[in-house]
Amino acid sequence: MIHAVLFDMDGVITDTEKYYNRSWPMAFHEFGYKDFTREDALLQRSLNHHDAQILWQGRFGDDFCFETVHKRNTEIVLKMMEEEGIEKKPGVPELLSYLKKEGIKSAVVTATKYDRAVKRLEAVGLADSFDTIVSASMVKIGKPHPDVYLFACEQIGEKPEDCIAIEDSPNGLRSASSAGCKTIMVPDLTGPTPDLEEIIYDWAPSLTDVIPIIENMQ
Numbered sequence: 001m002i003h004a005v006l007f008d009m010d011g012v013i014t015d016t017e018k019y020y021n022r023s024w025p026m027a028f029h030e031f032g033y034k035d036f037t038r039e040d041a042l043l044q045r046s047l048n049h050h051d052a053q054i055l056w057q058g059r060f061g062d063d064f065c066f067e068t069v070h071k072r073n074t075e076i077v078l079k080m081m082e083e084e085g086i087e088k089k090p091g092v093p094e095l096l097s098y099l100k101k102e103g104i105k106s107a108v109v110t111a112t113k114y115d116r117a118v119k120r121l122e123a124v125g126l127a128d129s130f131d132t133i134v135s136a137s138m139v140k141i142g143k144p145h146p147d148v149y150l151f152a153c154e155q156i157g158e159k160p161e162d163c164i165a166i167e168d169s170p171n172g173l174r175s176a177s178s179a180g181c182k183t184i185m186v187p188d189l190t191g192p193t194p195d196l197e198e199i200i201y202d203w204a205p206s207l208t209d210v211i212p213i214i215e216n217m218q
Contacts, residue, residue, distance in 0.1 A: 002217050003162040004105035005095075005210075006152055006181065007130070008046070009112060011168035011188035012207075014120050015087045017045065019080045020073075021189060027073035033060055042190060045169035046111040048142035081120075088124035089188075091207030096129050098211050102218075108133045109152045109165070109176075111142050131156055144171040149179035164201075164217075166210060173199055182217075184210055 011017030021041045028036035044052060053066040099106050107130055110117045114135035121127040134152040136142030153160050165176030168188035176183045177199035185192050185203040192203045204210045 001162065002104060002164055002182075002214055004107065004131075004153075004156050004158045004164070005099055005214070006107050006109045006149065006163055006165045006176070008165075008167045008169070008172045009108050009110035009117055009120065011045070011089075012166055012186060013089060013092055013108065013126065014124055015089050016081065016120065017168065017188050019077050019084070020044070023073050023077040023080060026076050027069050030072060031069055033064075033069075042169075045189075046136075046143040046167075046171040046175070048111070048136060048145065050141060051144070078116075086120055086123040088126065089186075089207060091209070092124075092126065095207045095210055096126075098214075102214075104214070105156050105158065106130045107152050107156050109148055110134070111136045111148075111172075113137050142175075144174035144178070146175055146179035149176045149181055153179070153181075164210075164214065166207070170196060184213060186210065 007013050021038050024041035024044050025036050025038055049066060056066055057064045096106060108117065112135060114137060117133055117135055118127055132155045134148060134155060136148045139147035139151050141147055149160065149165060153163055160180030163181045164184055165181040166184050166186055167173045167176055168186055173183050173185060173196060182201040183199060185200050186207055192200055202213050204213060
């Protein structure tokens with residue numbers, strides 16, 4: 001039985017991952033890392049700061065400072081969202097309505113800082129639609145490590161094995177899977193790949209398509 005559904009936010013609830021895919025190359029380029037591409041930006045999805053520092057230091061050298069680039073990226077991406085707006089992903093209302101009807105709990109589990117997450121959810125009218133909102137800033141280390149999903153399960157009073165985690169990125173899927181949650185990938189910028197087969201319970205083209213998967217698990 002599934003007792004709760006845990007949602008990643010950027011790329012799953014809000015159509016905002018596309019902004020990061022544009023902003024990360026811009027930020028890296030400003031500091032002279034001109035060969036950083038949008039393909040590289042895909043690796044950055046939901047990646048915690050410590051692991052990001054190690055990843056890019058290995059490529060750009062020991063003097064690379066992720067925090068400096070991250071700060072600039074945040075400025076760029078927030079401006080993009082302010083100017084271009086934030087929309088929710090298709091199927092969010094339908095899935096949330098189904099969960100409420102079935103008495104299944106819901107939570108947001110995001111790599112984004114809590115206050116920014118709330119603002120984005122407010123922008124799409126969903127801030128009060130979940131039982132709780134959990135940010136990776138609330139735990140020692142974020143995705144792809146399991147901490148944030150384990151903490152979310154504690155907050156809603158459910159065991160990980162009784163929870164579904166909906167994610168769009170490899171880092172998010174690895175985080176949820178290592179915590180013991182059943183993972184469903186709803187692709188945004190990239191789809192399921194062979195290296196993710198062992199950690200994905202199922203995948204769906206949209207959030208609406210998640211409903212029959214949950215029904216079959218009950």
